[in-house]
Amino acid sequence: MKNECIDCPCIVKYFRTLNKCQAEELGNNHVVVRFKKGYPIIKQGTFSTNVLFLRKGLVKIHITGPYREQIVRLIKRPSYLGLPTTIGDKINQYSITALLDCEVCFIDLNIFNRMLEQNKDFSNYILLELCRSEVESFRHCANRTQKQLRGNLADVLIDFSENIFESNKFLLPLSQSEIGNLVDTTRESVCRVLSEFMSDGIIRMEGKKIEILNTRSLKMISQNG
Amino acid sequence: MKNECIDCPCIVKYFRTLNKCQAEELGNNHVVVRFKKGYPIIKQGTFSTNVLFLRKGLVKIHITGPYREQIVRLIKRPSYLGLPTTIGDKINQYSITALLDCEVCFIDLNIFNRMLEQNKDFSNYILLELCRSEVESFRHCANRTQKQLRGNLADVLIDFSENIFESNKFLLPLSQSEIGNLVDTTRESVCRVLSEFMSDGIIRMEGKKIEILNTRSLKMISQNG
DNA sequence: AAGAAAAAGTGATACAAATCACAAAATGAT
DNA sequence: ATCATTTTGTGATTTGTATCACTTTTTCTT
The missing domain is CATH 1.10.10.10 (Winged helix-like DNA-binding domain superfamily/Winged helix DNA-binding domain)
Structure with missing residues (x-):
């Protein structure tokens, strides 16, 4: 299932086009994993030391609530996955499951952090991502309940x-x-x-x-x- | 209502204790504003160029939904207010209203950004704040609907x-x-x-x-x- | 291709909460 | 202190959706 890839087009390519950081920094410090439709990518409650980047496919973010499973949102490529939890306390607060066949880059957290530190544009970009996604959650939630x-x-x-x-x-x-x-x-x-x-x-x-x-x-x- | 304060204890003091950044950087680039109970601090849809820090009091974050007003969460001091929107697109996505008499530091966004850039610990801290608050929102929302x-x-x-x-x-x-x-x-x-x-x-x-x-x-x- | 398992369709019934409609009480303003 | 306004309390009724129970269809497995 796993296969290393030195020159994979995922975030490396993504950054190259967006000019967000030196793609070279990643080098071969990331791995692409394929998930078939329906398979879990991250399970709530587990420990995570990788930042994930969805380069192909569609996933659902879901949490196990007190009574039923709840889908918080859907995310399509290209997008980071679960940033708030990986950057935060490392314990995944939600599950992520493939809704279509997916390809996900697993980036080592240390590398990611180094990139954050060394590249202002990049860390700014990540900060914005987080902000956007929080505001988005608010809206989604408000609409649904009303x-x-x-x-x-x-x-x-x-x-x-x-x-x-x-x-x-x-x-x-x-x-x-x-x-x-x-x-x-x-x-x-x-x-x-x-x-x-x-x-x-x-x-x-x-x-x-x-x-x-x-x-x-x-x-x-x-x-x- | 407004009163300048060069040596106010709000975030300057807060950072000093937390050792998060050079408190001096703020200098007199911030202003403390008092809000009486019930008064709006930020109104949804308005433009904002300040980062807010609640140094005294209690506020509600609320959004005007399609049918009713919805309170997203309550925030007590000490805490930043509305980070995701100020850092994000500058348009406030929600309103903030004082539930008790409040004192709020208004920090110029440029200064704040400079601090973010210059101080790794500080930007890390803010990043963590954002992550925590997003995960928190998820949970809150899931519980309420279930x-x-x-x-x-x-x-x-x-x-x-x-x-x-x-x-x-x-x-x-x-x-x-x-x-x-x-x-x-x-x-x-x-x-x-x-x-x-x-x-x-x-x-x-x-x-x-x-x-x-x-x-x-x-x-x-x-x-x- | 056949059998098993999962997902979809649909009626009958139950129930939590919304809505409407007032009265009573508390709070604010002059 | 008085009047106006906003909040609170509670009944009667309606309503949207959950729940239960069962059948039919689709999808998966070997």
Whole structure:
């Protein structure tokens, strides 16, 4: 499963284009690991000494709450994974699981820290990343708790089409109970609302393939709960 | 309202004790502002070029959601305020309001950035702060959406007595509708549950003064929803 | 390709909390 | 001290969603 790679295109290439730091610093101090769809990348409660960078695929960040599993957010490439916990106390506060086949760079924490220290642009960039992601979490959370089911589901569908797949037609890589975990509801309720959306002609479903037929309606539903 | 202060004890003193950076760097590049209970310190959507440090008092972080006001968290001194937004895109993503009389240091963002650049320990400290607060947000959010009202209210009371006032007897600086905004429910429901807690002998109330009579019960309620 | 396991669909029922509607009490302003 | 305003307390009713129970369909395994 593991395979070393000296000249892999992940963050090295990413930084080269963004001009964020000397890509050379990484050298072969990182490793690319492939994860098949559905496999865990990080497990809540475990110890971590690597910074992860998602160079291919899509993952979910989820935490085991008091009663059910809760999906906090989805992250698509290219992006760092779990920065706050790796930089923080090293104990992973959440799990990360592959929703599609993924390729993840594991960067040694020492190297990462050296980069942080030596490169102002880079550390600035990381700081900004953290800020953005916290604000993002706030918004996400506020929306979810204030809207009701139809609104939240509409949001998920819109988000998928706009940000995750950038098309109105996509293969939803989540089961209905996973969608439930994302919008804080049960599998059954997700099913019911999706059926409603279908019979209202807002979406069309074929297995896990979803096509959004009426984005305007979805946005309306998103707005008035 | 405003008054300059060259030798104020806020962050200067704070850093001196924590040995996080040369307190001198701040010099008189910061200003202390006092806010009376109930007054807004930062308003969502406004532009900010200062880093804030709460040296006295208690504040709420709240965002105007699609339907109601939502309190994201309470912050007591000593603590930075709104770091992610000030460091980020400078537009405040949430409001901050004084719950008790407060004193806040306004530090010029340029100075703050210079400190970040020049002092490794300091920037490390800020990085850690950000990480901690993000993870904290996750947990808070997950708990709230998974438990039901009684559990959430119990949590708020426990949090107040343990972290905010460090005593079982406190003057609750929130109205019932504010508590509602904190646990995502209505004023009426908060009232009802508090009454229940009273008649169960778990708490005692005199106006806004709340005394916790049975912490064990509260923890039980917190645990099993 | 066949059988097992997981996911999806859907009705009936239960229930926590929202909403509405007032009255009582507390707090602030003049 | 008095009046106005904001908070609190509580009942009656509605409602969105959870829960339970079962069937059908899809997906995975060997």
